[in-house]
Amino acid sequence: MSNLRTFLPRAQDYAQSRRNWRADLLAGVTVGIVALPLALAFGVSSGVGAEAGLITAVVAGFIAAVFGGSNVQVSGPTGAMVVVLAPVVAVYGPSAVVVVGLIAGFIVVAMGLLKLGRAVSFIPWPVIEGFTLGIAVIIFLQQVPAAVGSPDIKESTSALVNGYLSVVAANPAAVAWSAGSVILVAAIMVLLPKFVKLIPGSIIAIVVVTVLAEVLAAPLARIGVLPSSLKAPSWPDFSSINLGAMIAPAIAVAALAAIESLLSARVASTMGDNGTFDPDRELFGQGLASIGSALFGGMPATGAIARTAVNIRSGGKTRMAAIVHAAVLLGVVYLATGPVSRIPLAALSGVLMVTAARMIPWRAMFSIIKSTKSDAVIFVATAIITVGFDLIEAVIIGIVATAFFALRALVKSSGVHRESIPGEAQPGDERIAVFRMQGALFFGASDRILDSVTHVSGVSVVIIRMSELQFLDATGARVLVDIVDQLERQGITALIKGVQPGHIDLVRRVGVLGKLRHENHLFDNLDAAVAHARSHIVREASA
Template identity: 60%
Template sequence: MRRSLKSLKSLRSLRSLRSLLPERSDYLGLRSSWRGDALAGITVGIVALPLALAFGVSSGAGAEAGLITAIVAGIVAAVFGGSHVQVSGPTGAMVVVLAPIVASQGIEAVAIVSLMAGVIVVIAGVLRLGRTVSYIPWPVIEGFTVGIGAIIFLQQVPAALGTESVEHSTNAVLAAVTFIGSAQWPAALLPLGVAVAVIILMLVLSKISGRLPASFIAIVAVTIATHAFSLPLATIGTLPASLPAPALPTLDPASFTPLISAAFAVAALAAIESLLSARVASAMTDAGAYNADRELVGQGLASIASGFFGGMPATGAIARTAVNVRSGARTRVAALVHALALLIVVYLAAQVVAVIPLAALSGVLMATAARMISPTVVKQVVRAGKAEAAVFTITAIITVSFDLIFAVGIGIAAAAFFALRALSAASGVHREELPGSPQPGDERIALFRVDGSLFFGAAERIITRINDHDGIEIAIVRLSQLQIVDSTGAHTLTELITALERRGVTVLIKGIRPEHRHVLEKLGVIDSLRHANHLFDELEPAIEHARSHVRRTAATD
């Protein structure tokens, strides 16, 4: 028997592990969808090229790292990830975290952090933590997104002004103001004009048609113009004409400890952004639901692979995934084609890409960041209620001012506080009239109905209201309308019964729900009653018992 149970458990574990790995069903329908998938992949590749370059440059790791991440991580995540249409690679949110790491620890730290964070994300997937992202409230997500958009925009100020960002301040606003003040005017007007030209072109092209690769067209047009007029602008510079060979990054033991916290921050961000992107993609298409745990495993492996090739940590990219879906992608082949298209660029067009002005890339990211801040969504959050608006604002401000992961934690805590306050306000105790015709002695009986939740946020207030009623001999407490009881509520109820009984007030409890009985029994609520027959399932027997008790007391007096 024990051997059979062990075999059954082993089989279940094997099936559980198997669900995290690629399978043939990932490519169902490919025979009919391969043309659409290929076209979607090429479209996304065109869109992803300037973004991969820009994110690499903005992070401080270089354009090469951005391309490597888009290619290597894009392939690995497409094969091993849990979404059929997700496109992965470098993202703006990851750049926000990586830029300070590069500034303080050097470029070499990026690959190491990518490996470490990848391992953490894989472990999270194996431990089945994928669904935890569903606990992040909507106002927190939107505040987080707005904050990231603001930081990305501000981080592009140095490149847009033609200056090099030597130090990354913890406050993006102060850093941007510093660079504006230290810029070489009027020479800075030239790169600024290039960045503005890219932004205007992208806005105009997106107005003409949402299907146009606006960033790619804007980059090509501005690059041609700057070289036609021989404008003195900093460019991307030499790029390798092939992918580097995979290698284990050199690890300095002295720098390992400072990178641990950075790796956990990167891992948390990678998990959150990838799962949010996968969820959005699943809602946009009928290509199939996503497997959250497998998505974590796939994204973790993608970051590990990217680190071996000298790239950056990868996440699911919401914007590129949306383009993929709108372009008709149905299977993972679209994401694979996107990565292969970028690989062709590396092998055939590296010299062409090298002449792109850095100011043009900053314009692309500024426009991308501006699109992340949707006025419509902001209005929706603000109009949803004061609590939602407060959570949104708190998350956005902390994201810009302090730290992304810290902002999510504070945002969730603020949302939990407001939710608990609302739950507490909806909970209460009401004194009711005894049903039926009044009888002598009814004034000595108090019938209380407890509504909502008897939990740590409301227990003390509810119990105090019951305890404040003087001049009664019997208290009937109705619990049938109670929805939630936690340990604090049960413990406080026990204290109330004990206190009332000590004052000579007999307590009767009516209607304990089956799901609440365990915690009430364990924390002594039932044992604190004077007699076991003071527990009732129906109200009428409880009232009759109370009245008979009053009559006996009156006869004794």
Template identity: 55%
Template sequence: MIAGIRGLLPGPTDYAGLRRSWRGDLLAGVSVGVVALPLALGFGVTSGAGAEAGLITAIVAGLVAAVFGGSGIQVSGPTGAMVVVLAPILAKEGAGALALVTVMAGVIVIAAGALRLGRLVGLIPWPVIEGFTLGIALIILLQQVPAAVGSTEGAHGAKAWAAAFAAVTHADWSAAWRTLALVASVVVIMAVWPRVSRVVPGTIVAIVVATGAVVVLGWEVPVIGELPAGLPAPALPETSLGALEALAMPALAIAALAAIESLLSARVAHARAVVSGYDADRELVGQGLASIASGLVGGMPATGAIARTAVNVRSGARTRLAAVTHALVLLGVVVVASAAVARVPLAALAGVLMVTAVTMVRPAVVRSVMRASRQDAVLFVVTALVTVSVDLIYAIAIGVAGAALFALRAVARAAGVHREELPGDAAHGDERIALLRLDGALFFGAADRVLERVARVHGVEVVILRMSQVRMLDTTGAQVLGEVVASLERRGVTVLVKGVQPRHLPLLEHTGALDALADTDHLVDDLDAAVAKARAVVSAG
């Protein structure tokens, strides 16, 4: 018990190899911090919590998750997926609910880690993950439309497509060309800059150019606004029984997303990195602590961020020092340059997030999913559509449920009944013996169909059921097997059951499936013995 708890906490091994990698870790952390700055600001604005909340989350949650999480290379903070879930919650419950729902979600994620639920993320199929990613990318893209046209109409509505439509229909087009020009300039710079230099991120160059243009030209466009020159003091959120009840389901949705996104991000990152694997359960504990810490200082729920983590890996990070450095770089920005950041146009952030949304979707992956199989294509499209039109958590649930149904269908189709020739030389009366081999799974999805074919056997006096190839047997399959045996015996057909696997025998006994056999010795282990017994029954008849 104590060893299990210790495994969820930081230890000296977290920084193994730091003496060799500290320079590379510091450089990687600086690179990620520069990339994370506009994303943190943009996701904070888009969620409705404000740029300050996004920046606080990247600093505080990023630092806590780096120290306590189960991955040495994961970078955490505000993400587009979390914005998708959080924005409608804040639109409905108000900004005052941010701290409480963030802390509640953090507690739930910690509980999931303590209960060792981290490996469950592996149950989410690949087409569902990719559909989920496409849906999030579309929502992030639509969420930027209000800022792109200089409108605040419906900017934080429950549905991104509705907010985008409202913003476009209520936009002042005589002024919107300015914000659209800023968005276009940001997109162009981010697309072209990598050909010029890969040392300085294109996002920072685009933000600086757009901000400078607004200052020089004197354009009146919405900007981030005043930011604090430091971190707020921790404070417990206001709590009441009514607030806890109202936020219970939203907190559960946020916690589910935080767990899923963080573990998916860690899994993808470690598949591409040269460092050792991650502890899924400890990662949940770390992300839960990160959200709690973030909520106490006015931040948002945190998750592992795949884009920033990918930058961290590409920059050569080897230990947690890189993610810690990323958080300290952002803290330095708050302390030193908050006045300059306050003048960044919201349209410039919208442009950055639009490019981010587009890069989230990889055309080659989409083609692969769509060509894999009809079932995979359906799961992919349905998950994406439900994500955009209904809800992200519902999308995952529906996608997983659909995948389960397709899998059960495939397993059921693999089950079958095959009539075989009796082994050895033919004997008189063999035509009145049916040797039937049951294959695959005898479970609720296939039991009726498989065993109905057994029950339709006619013109024989003995049926031998070969069950050695039955790989799975559940209660429904055992019960239906008993009914079929009883039905054949009532018709005067003697049933012999051969080769029941030892692990299936207790279930058959407990359900009474073998009680219908005419004699206890009609349950046999050897095929030759079963055939000899069947021939004896035919001869006696």
């Protein structure tokens, strides 16, 4: 129970609310306005409808704000989640999203309780940026059908295939209206902020296009009827769902929710004096948010970096800002569903296309490409796999590829080198070989090091210097056993010098010391080891 208390809301979450309430209120209203078109667009794009997107922004946004681990994180439906959910809807139907969200929510809650929040730090930067680029491309491609007037084209789980089919099947008249709406929305979103700062360009763009569509009676597909209130929460009907088939999508959703939320919260914590964030509590809160959203008929949610950044730039300091954002969207549900239902789908596509373009990490992309070949390969591969195959597979493959390149670099930097005995040479020194190990002695470099040391000839004593050996694993320690054993069987005395304090227990447990001819063949400094080796040569010469 004491562990569970660390995940529950506390008074200090709102310590700054009294003196920052005006800024939090303004920030919450601003984020709510920004979030409205995105919530509607992400709901439509995922295939579950604008209603589900709006519900998610309200319910998940509120729950994550109260239970999450960040004071400034704003949560709701996101583009990355749309990319995962669209194939689920295409294969199993919209009702499956509720079940997937519920299962994924419990998985994310469990991840928080198991304190897995720090795991995101193991995801390399090129993988994160490649993943982001891939998501941006998919979001853009998902909007192509609506942008050319063919929003019902959903013959494949691939956004690229659907985009191509929609273009091929497009009616020229429909293309003119839909593409014109998209271009107008994009132009307003890009140009208007240069002149108007207070109102988000996306809101103005949608209002302008909607009004024009109504006045001109444009033949554009609309959002359609939206509920004028939130329905009561309820458990989904599991009898009509193949739960076994839902496990894999739920794991993918849970992994994405965890990764995106933790990355967003981590970035937010560096964007000013916003306090630290608790990654485990963030997972707990995001899991509860997805559960709550599913019970109300919404989508799985994650932390949204764009809305979080707007919150911070607008002066939000406490969780009250994200709570106000949810309240603003709730007000839309009860007061403005009529006008919202008339918004053309092409207008939402325009908003998401601009959003996707802004998601592309241009600076990071060029920095990675100019850094190292391995990082560039990982970045490009992650992006391609994200677009062409699967998001979670892309992250896993990216991490594995990073580990491979890191392992290869470690192998290259590790080795053993024969060096001269320091100081003035003495008779018999040619019978002494000094080998200096450096870098790491582990499974990836063990055979090469074993061959280098044991194939020495014309010597009677070998000194193995280990003071520059930074890493040693069990395989490496076992190689030391084999090196000493093979040298001694060749009649060559093995001396070991400079075992790191952190390696001595492993060396002893694996049996390296037991293979030495005498226990005094282990030395702390090179001069003593050389003196002992020379004494061996003297005794050998006099024998």
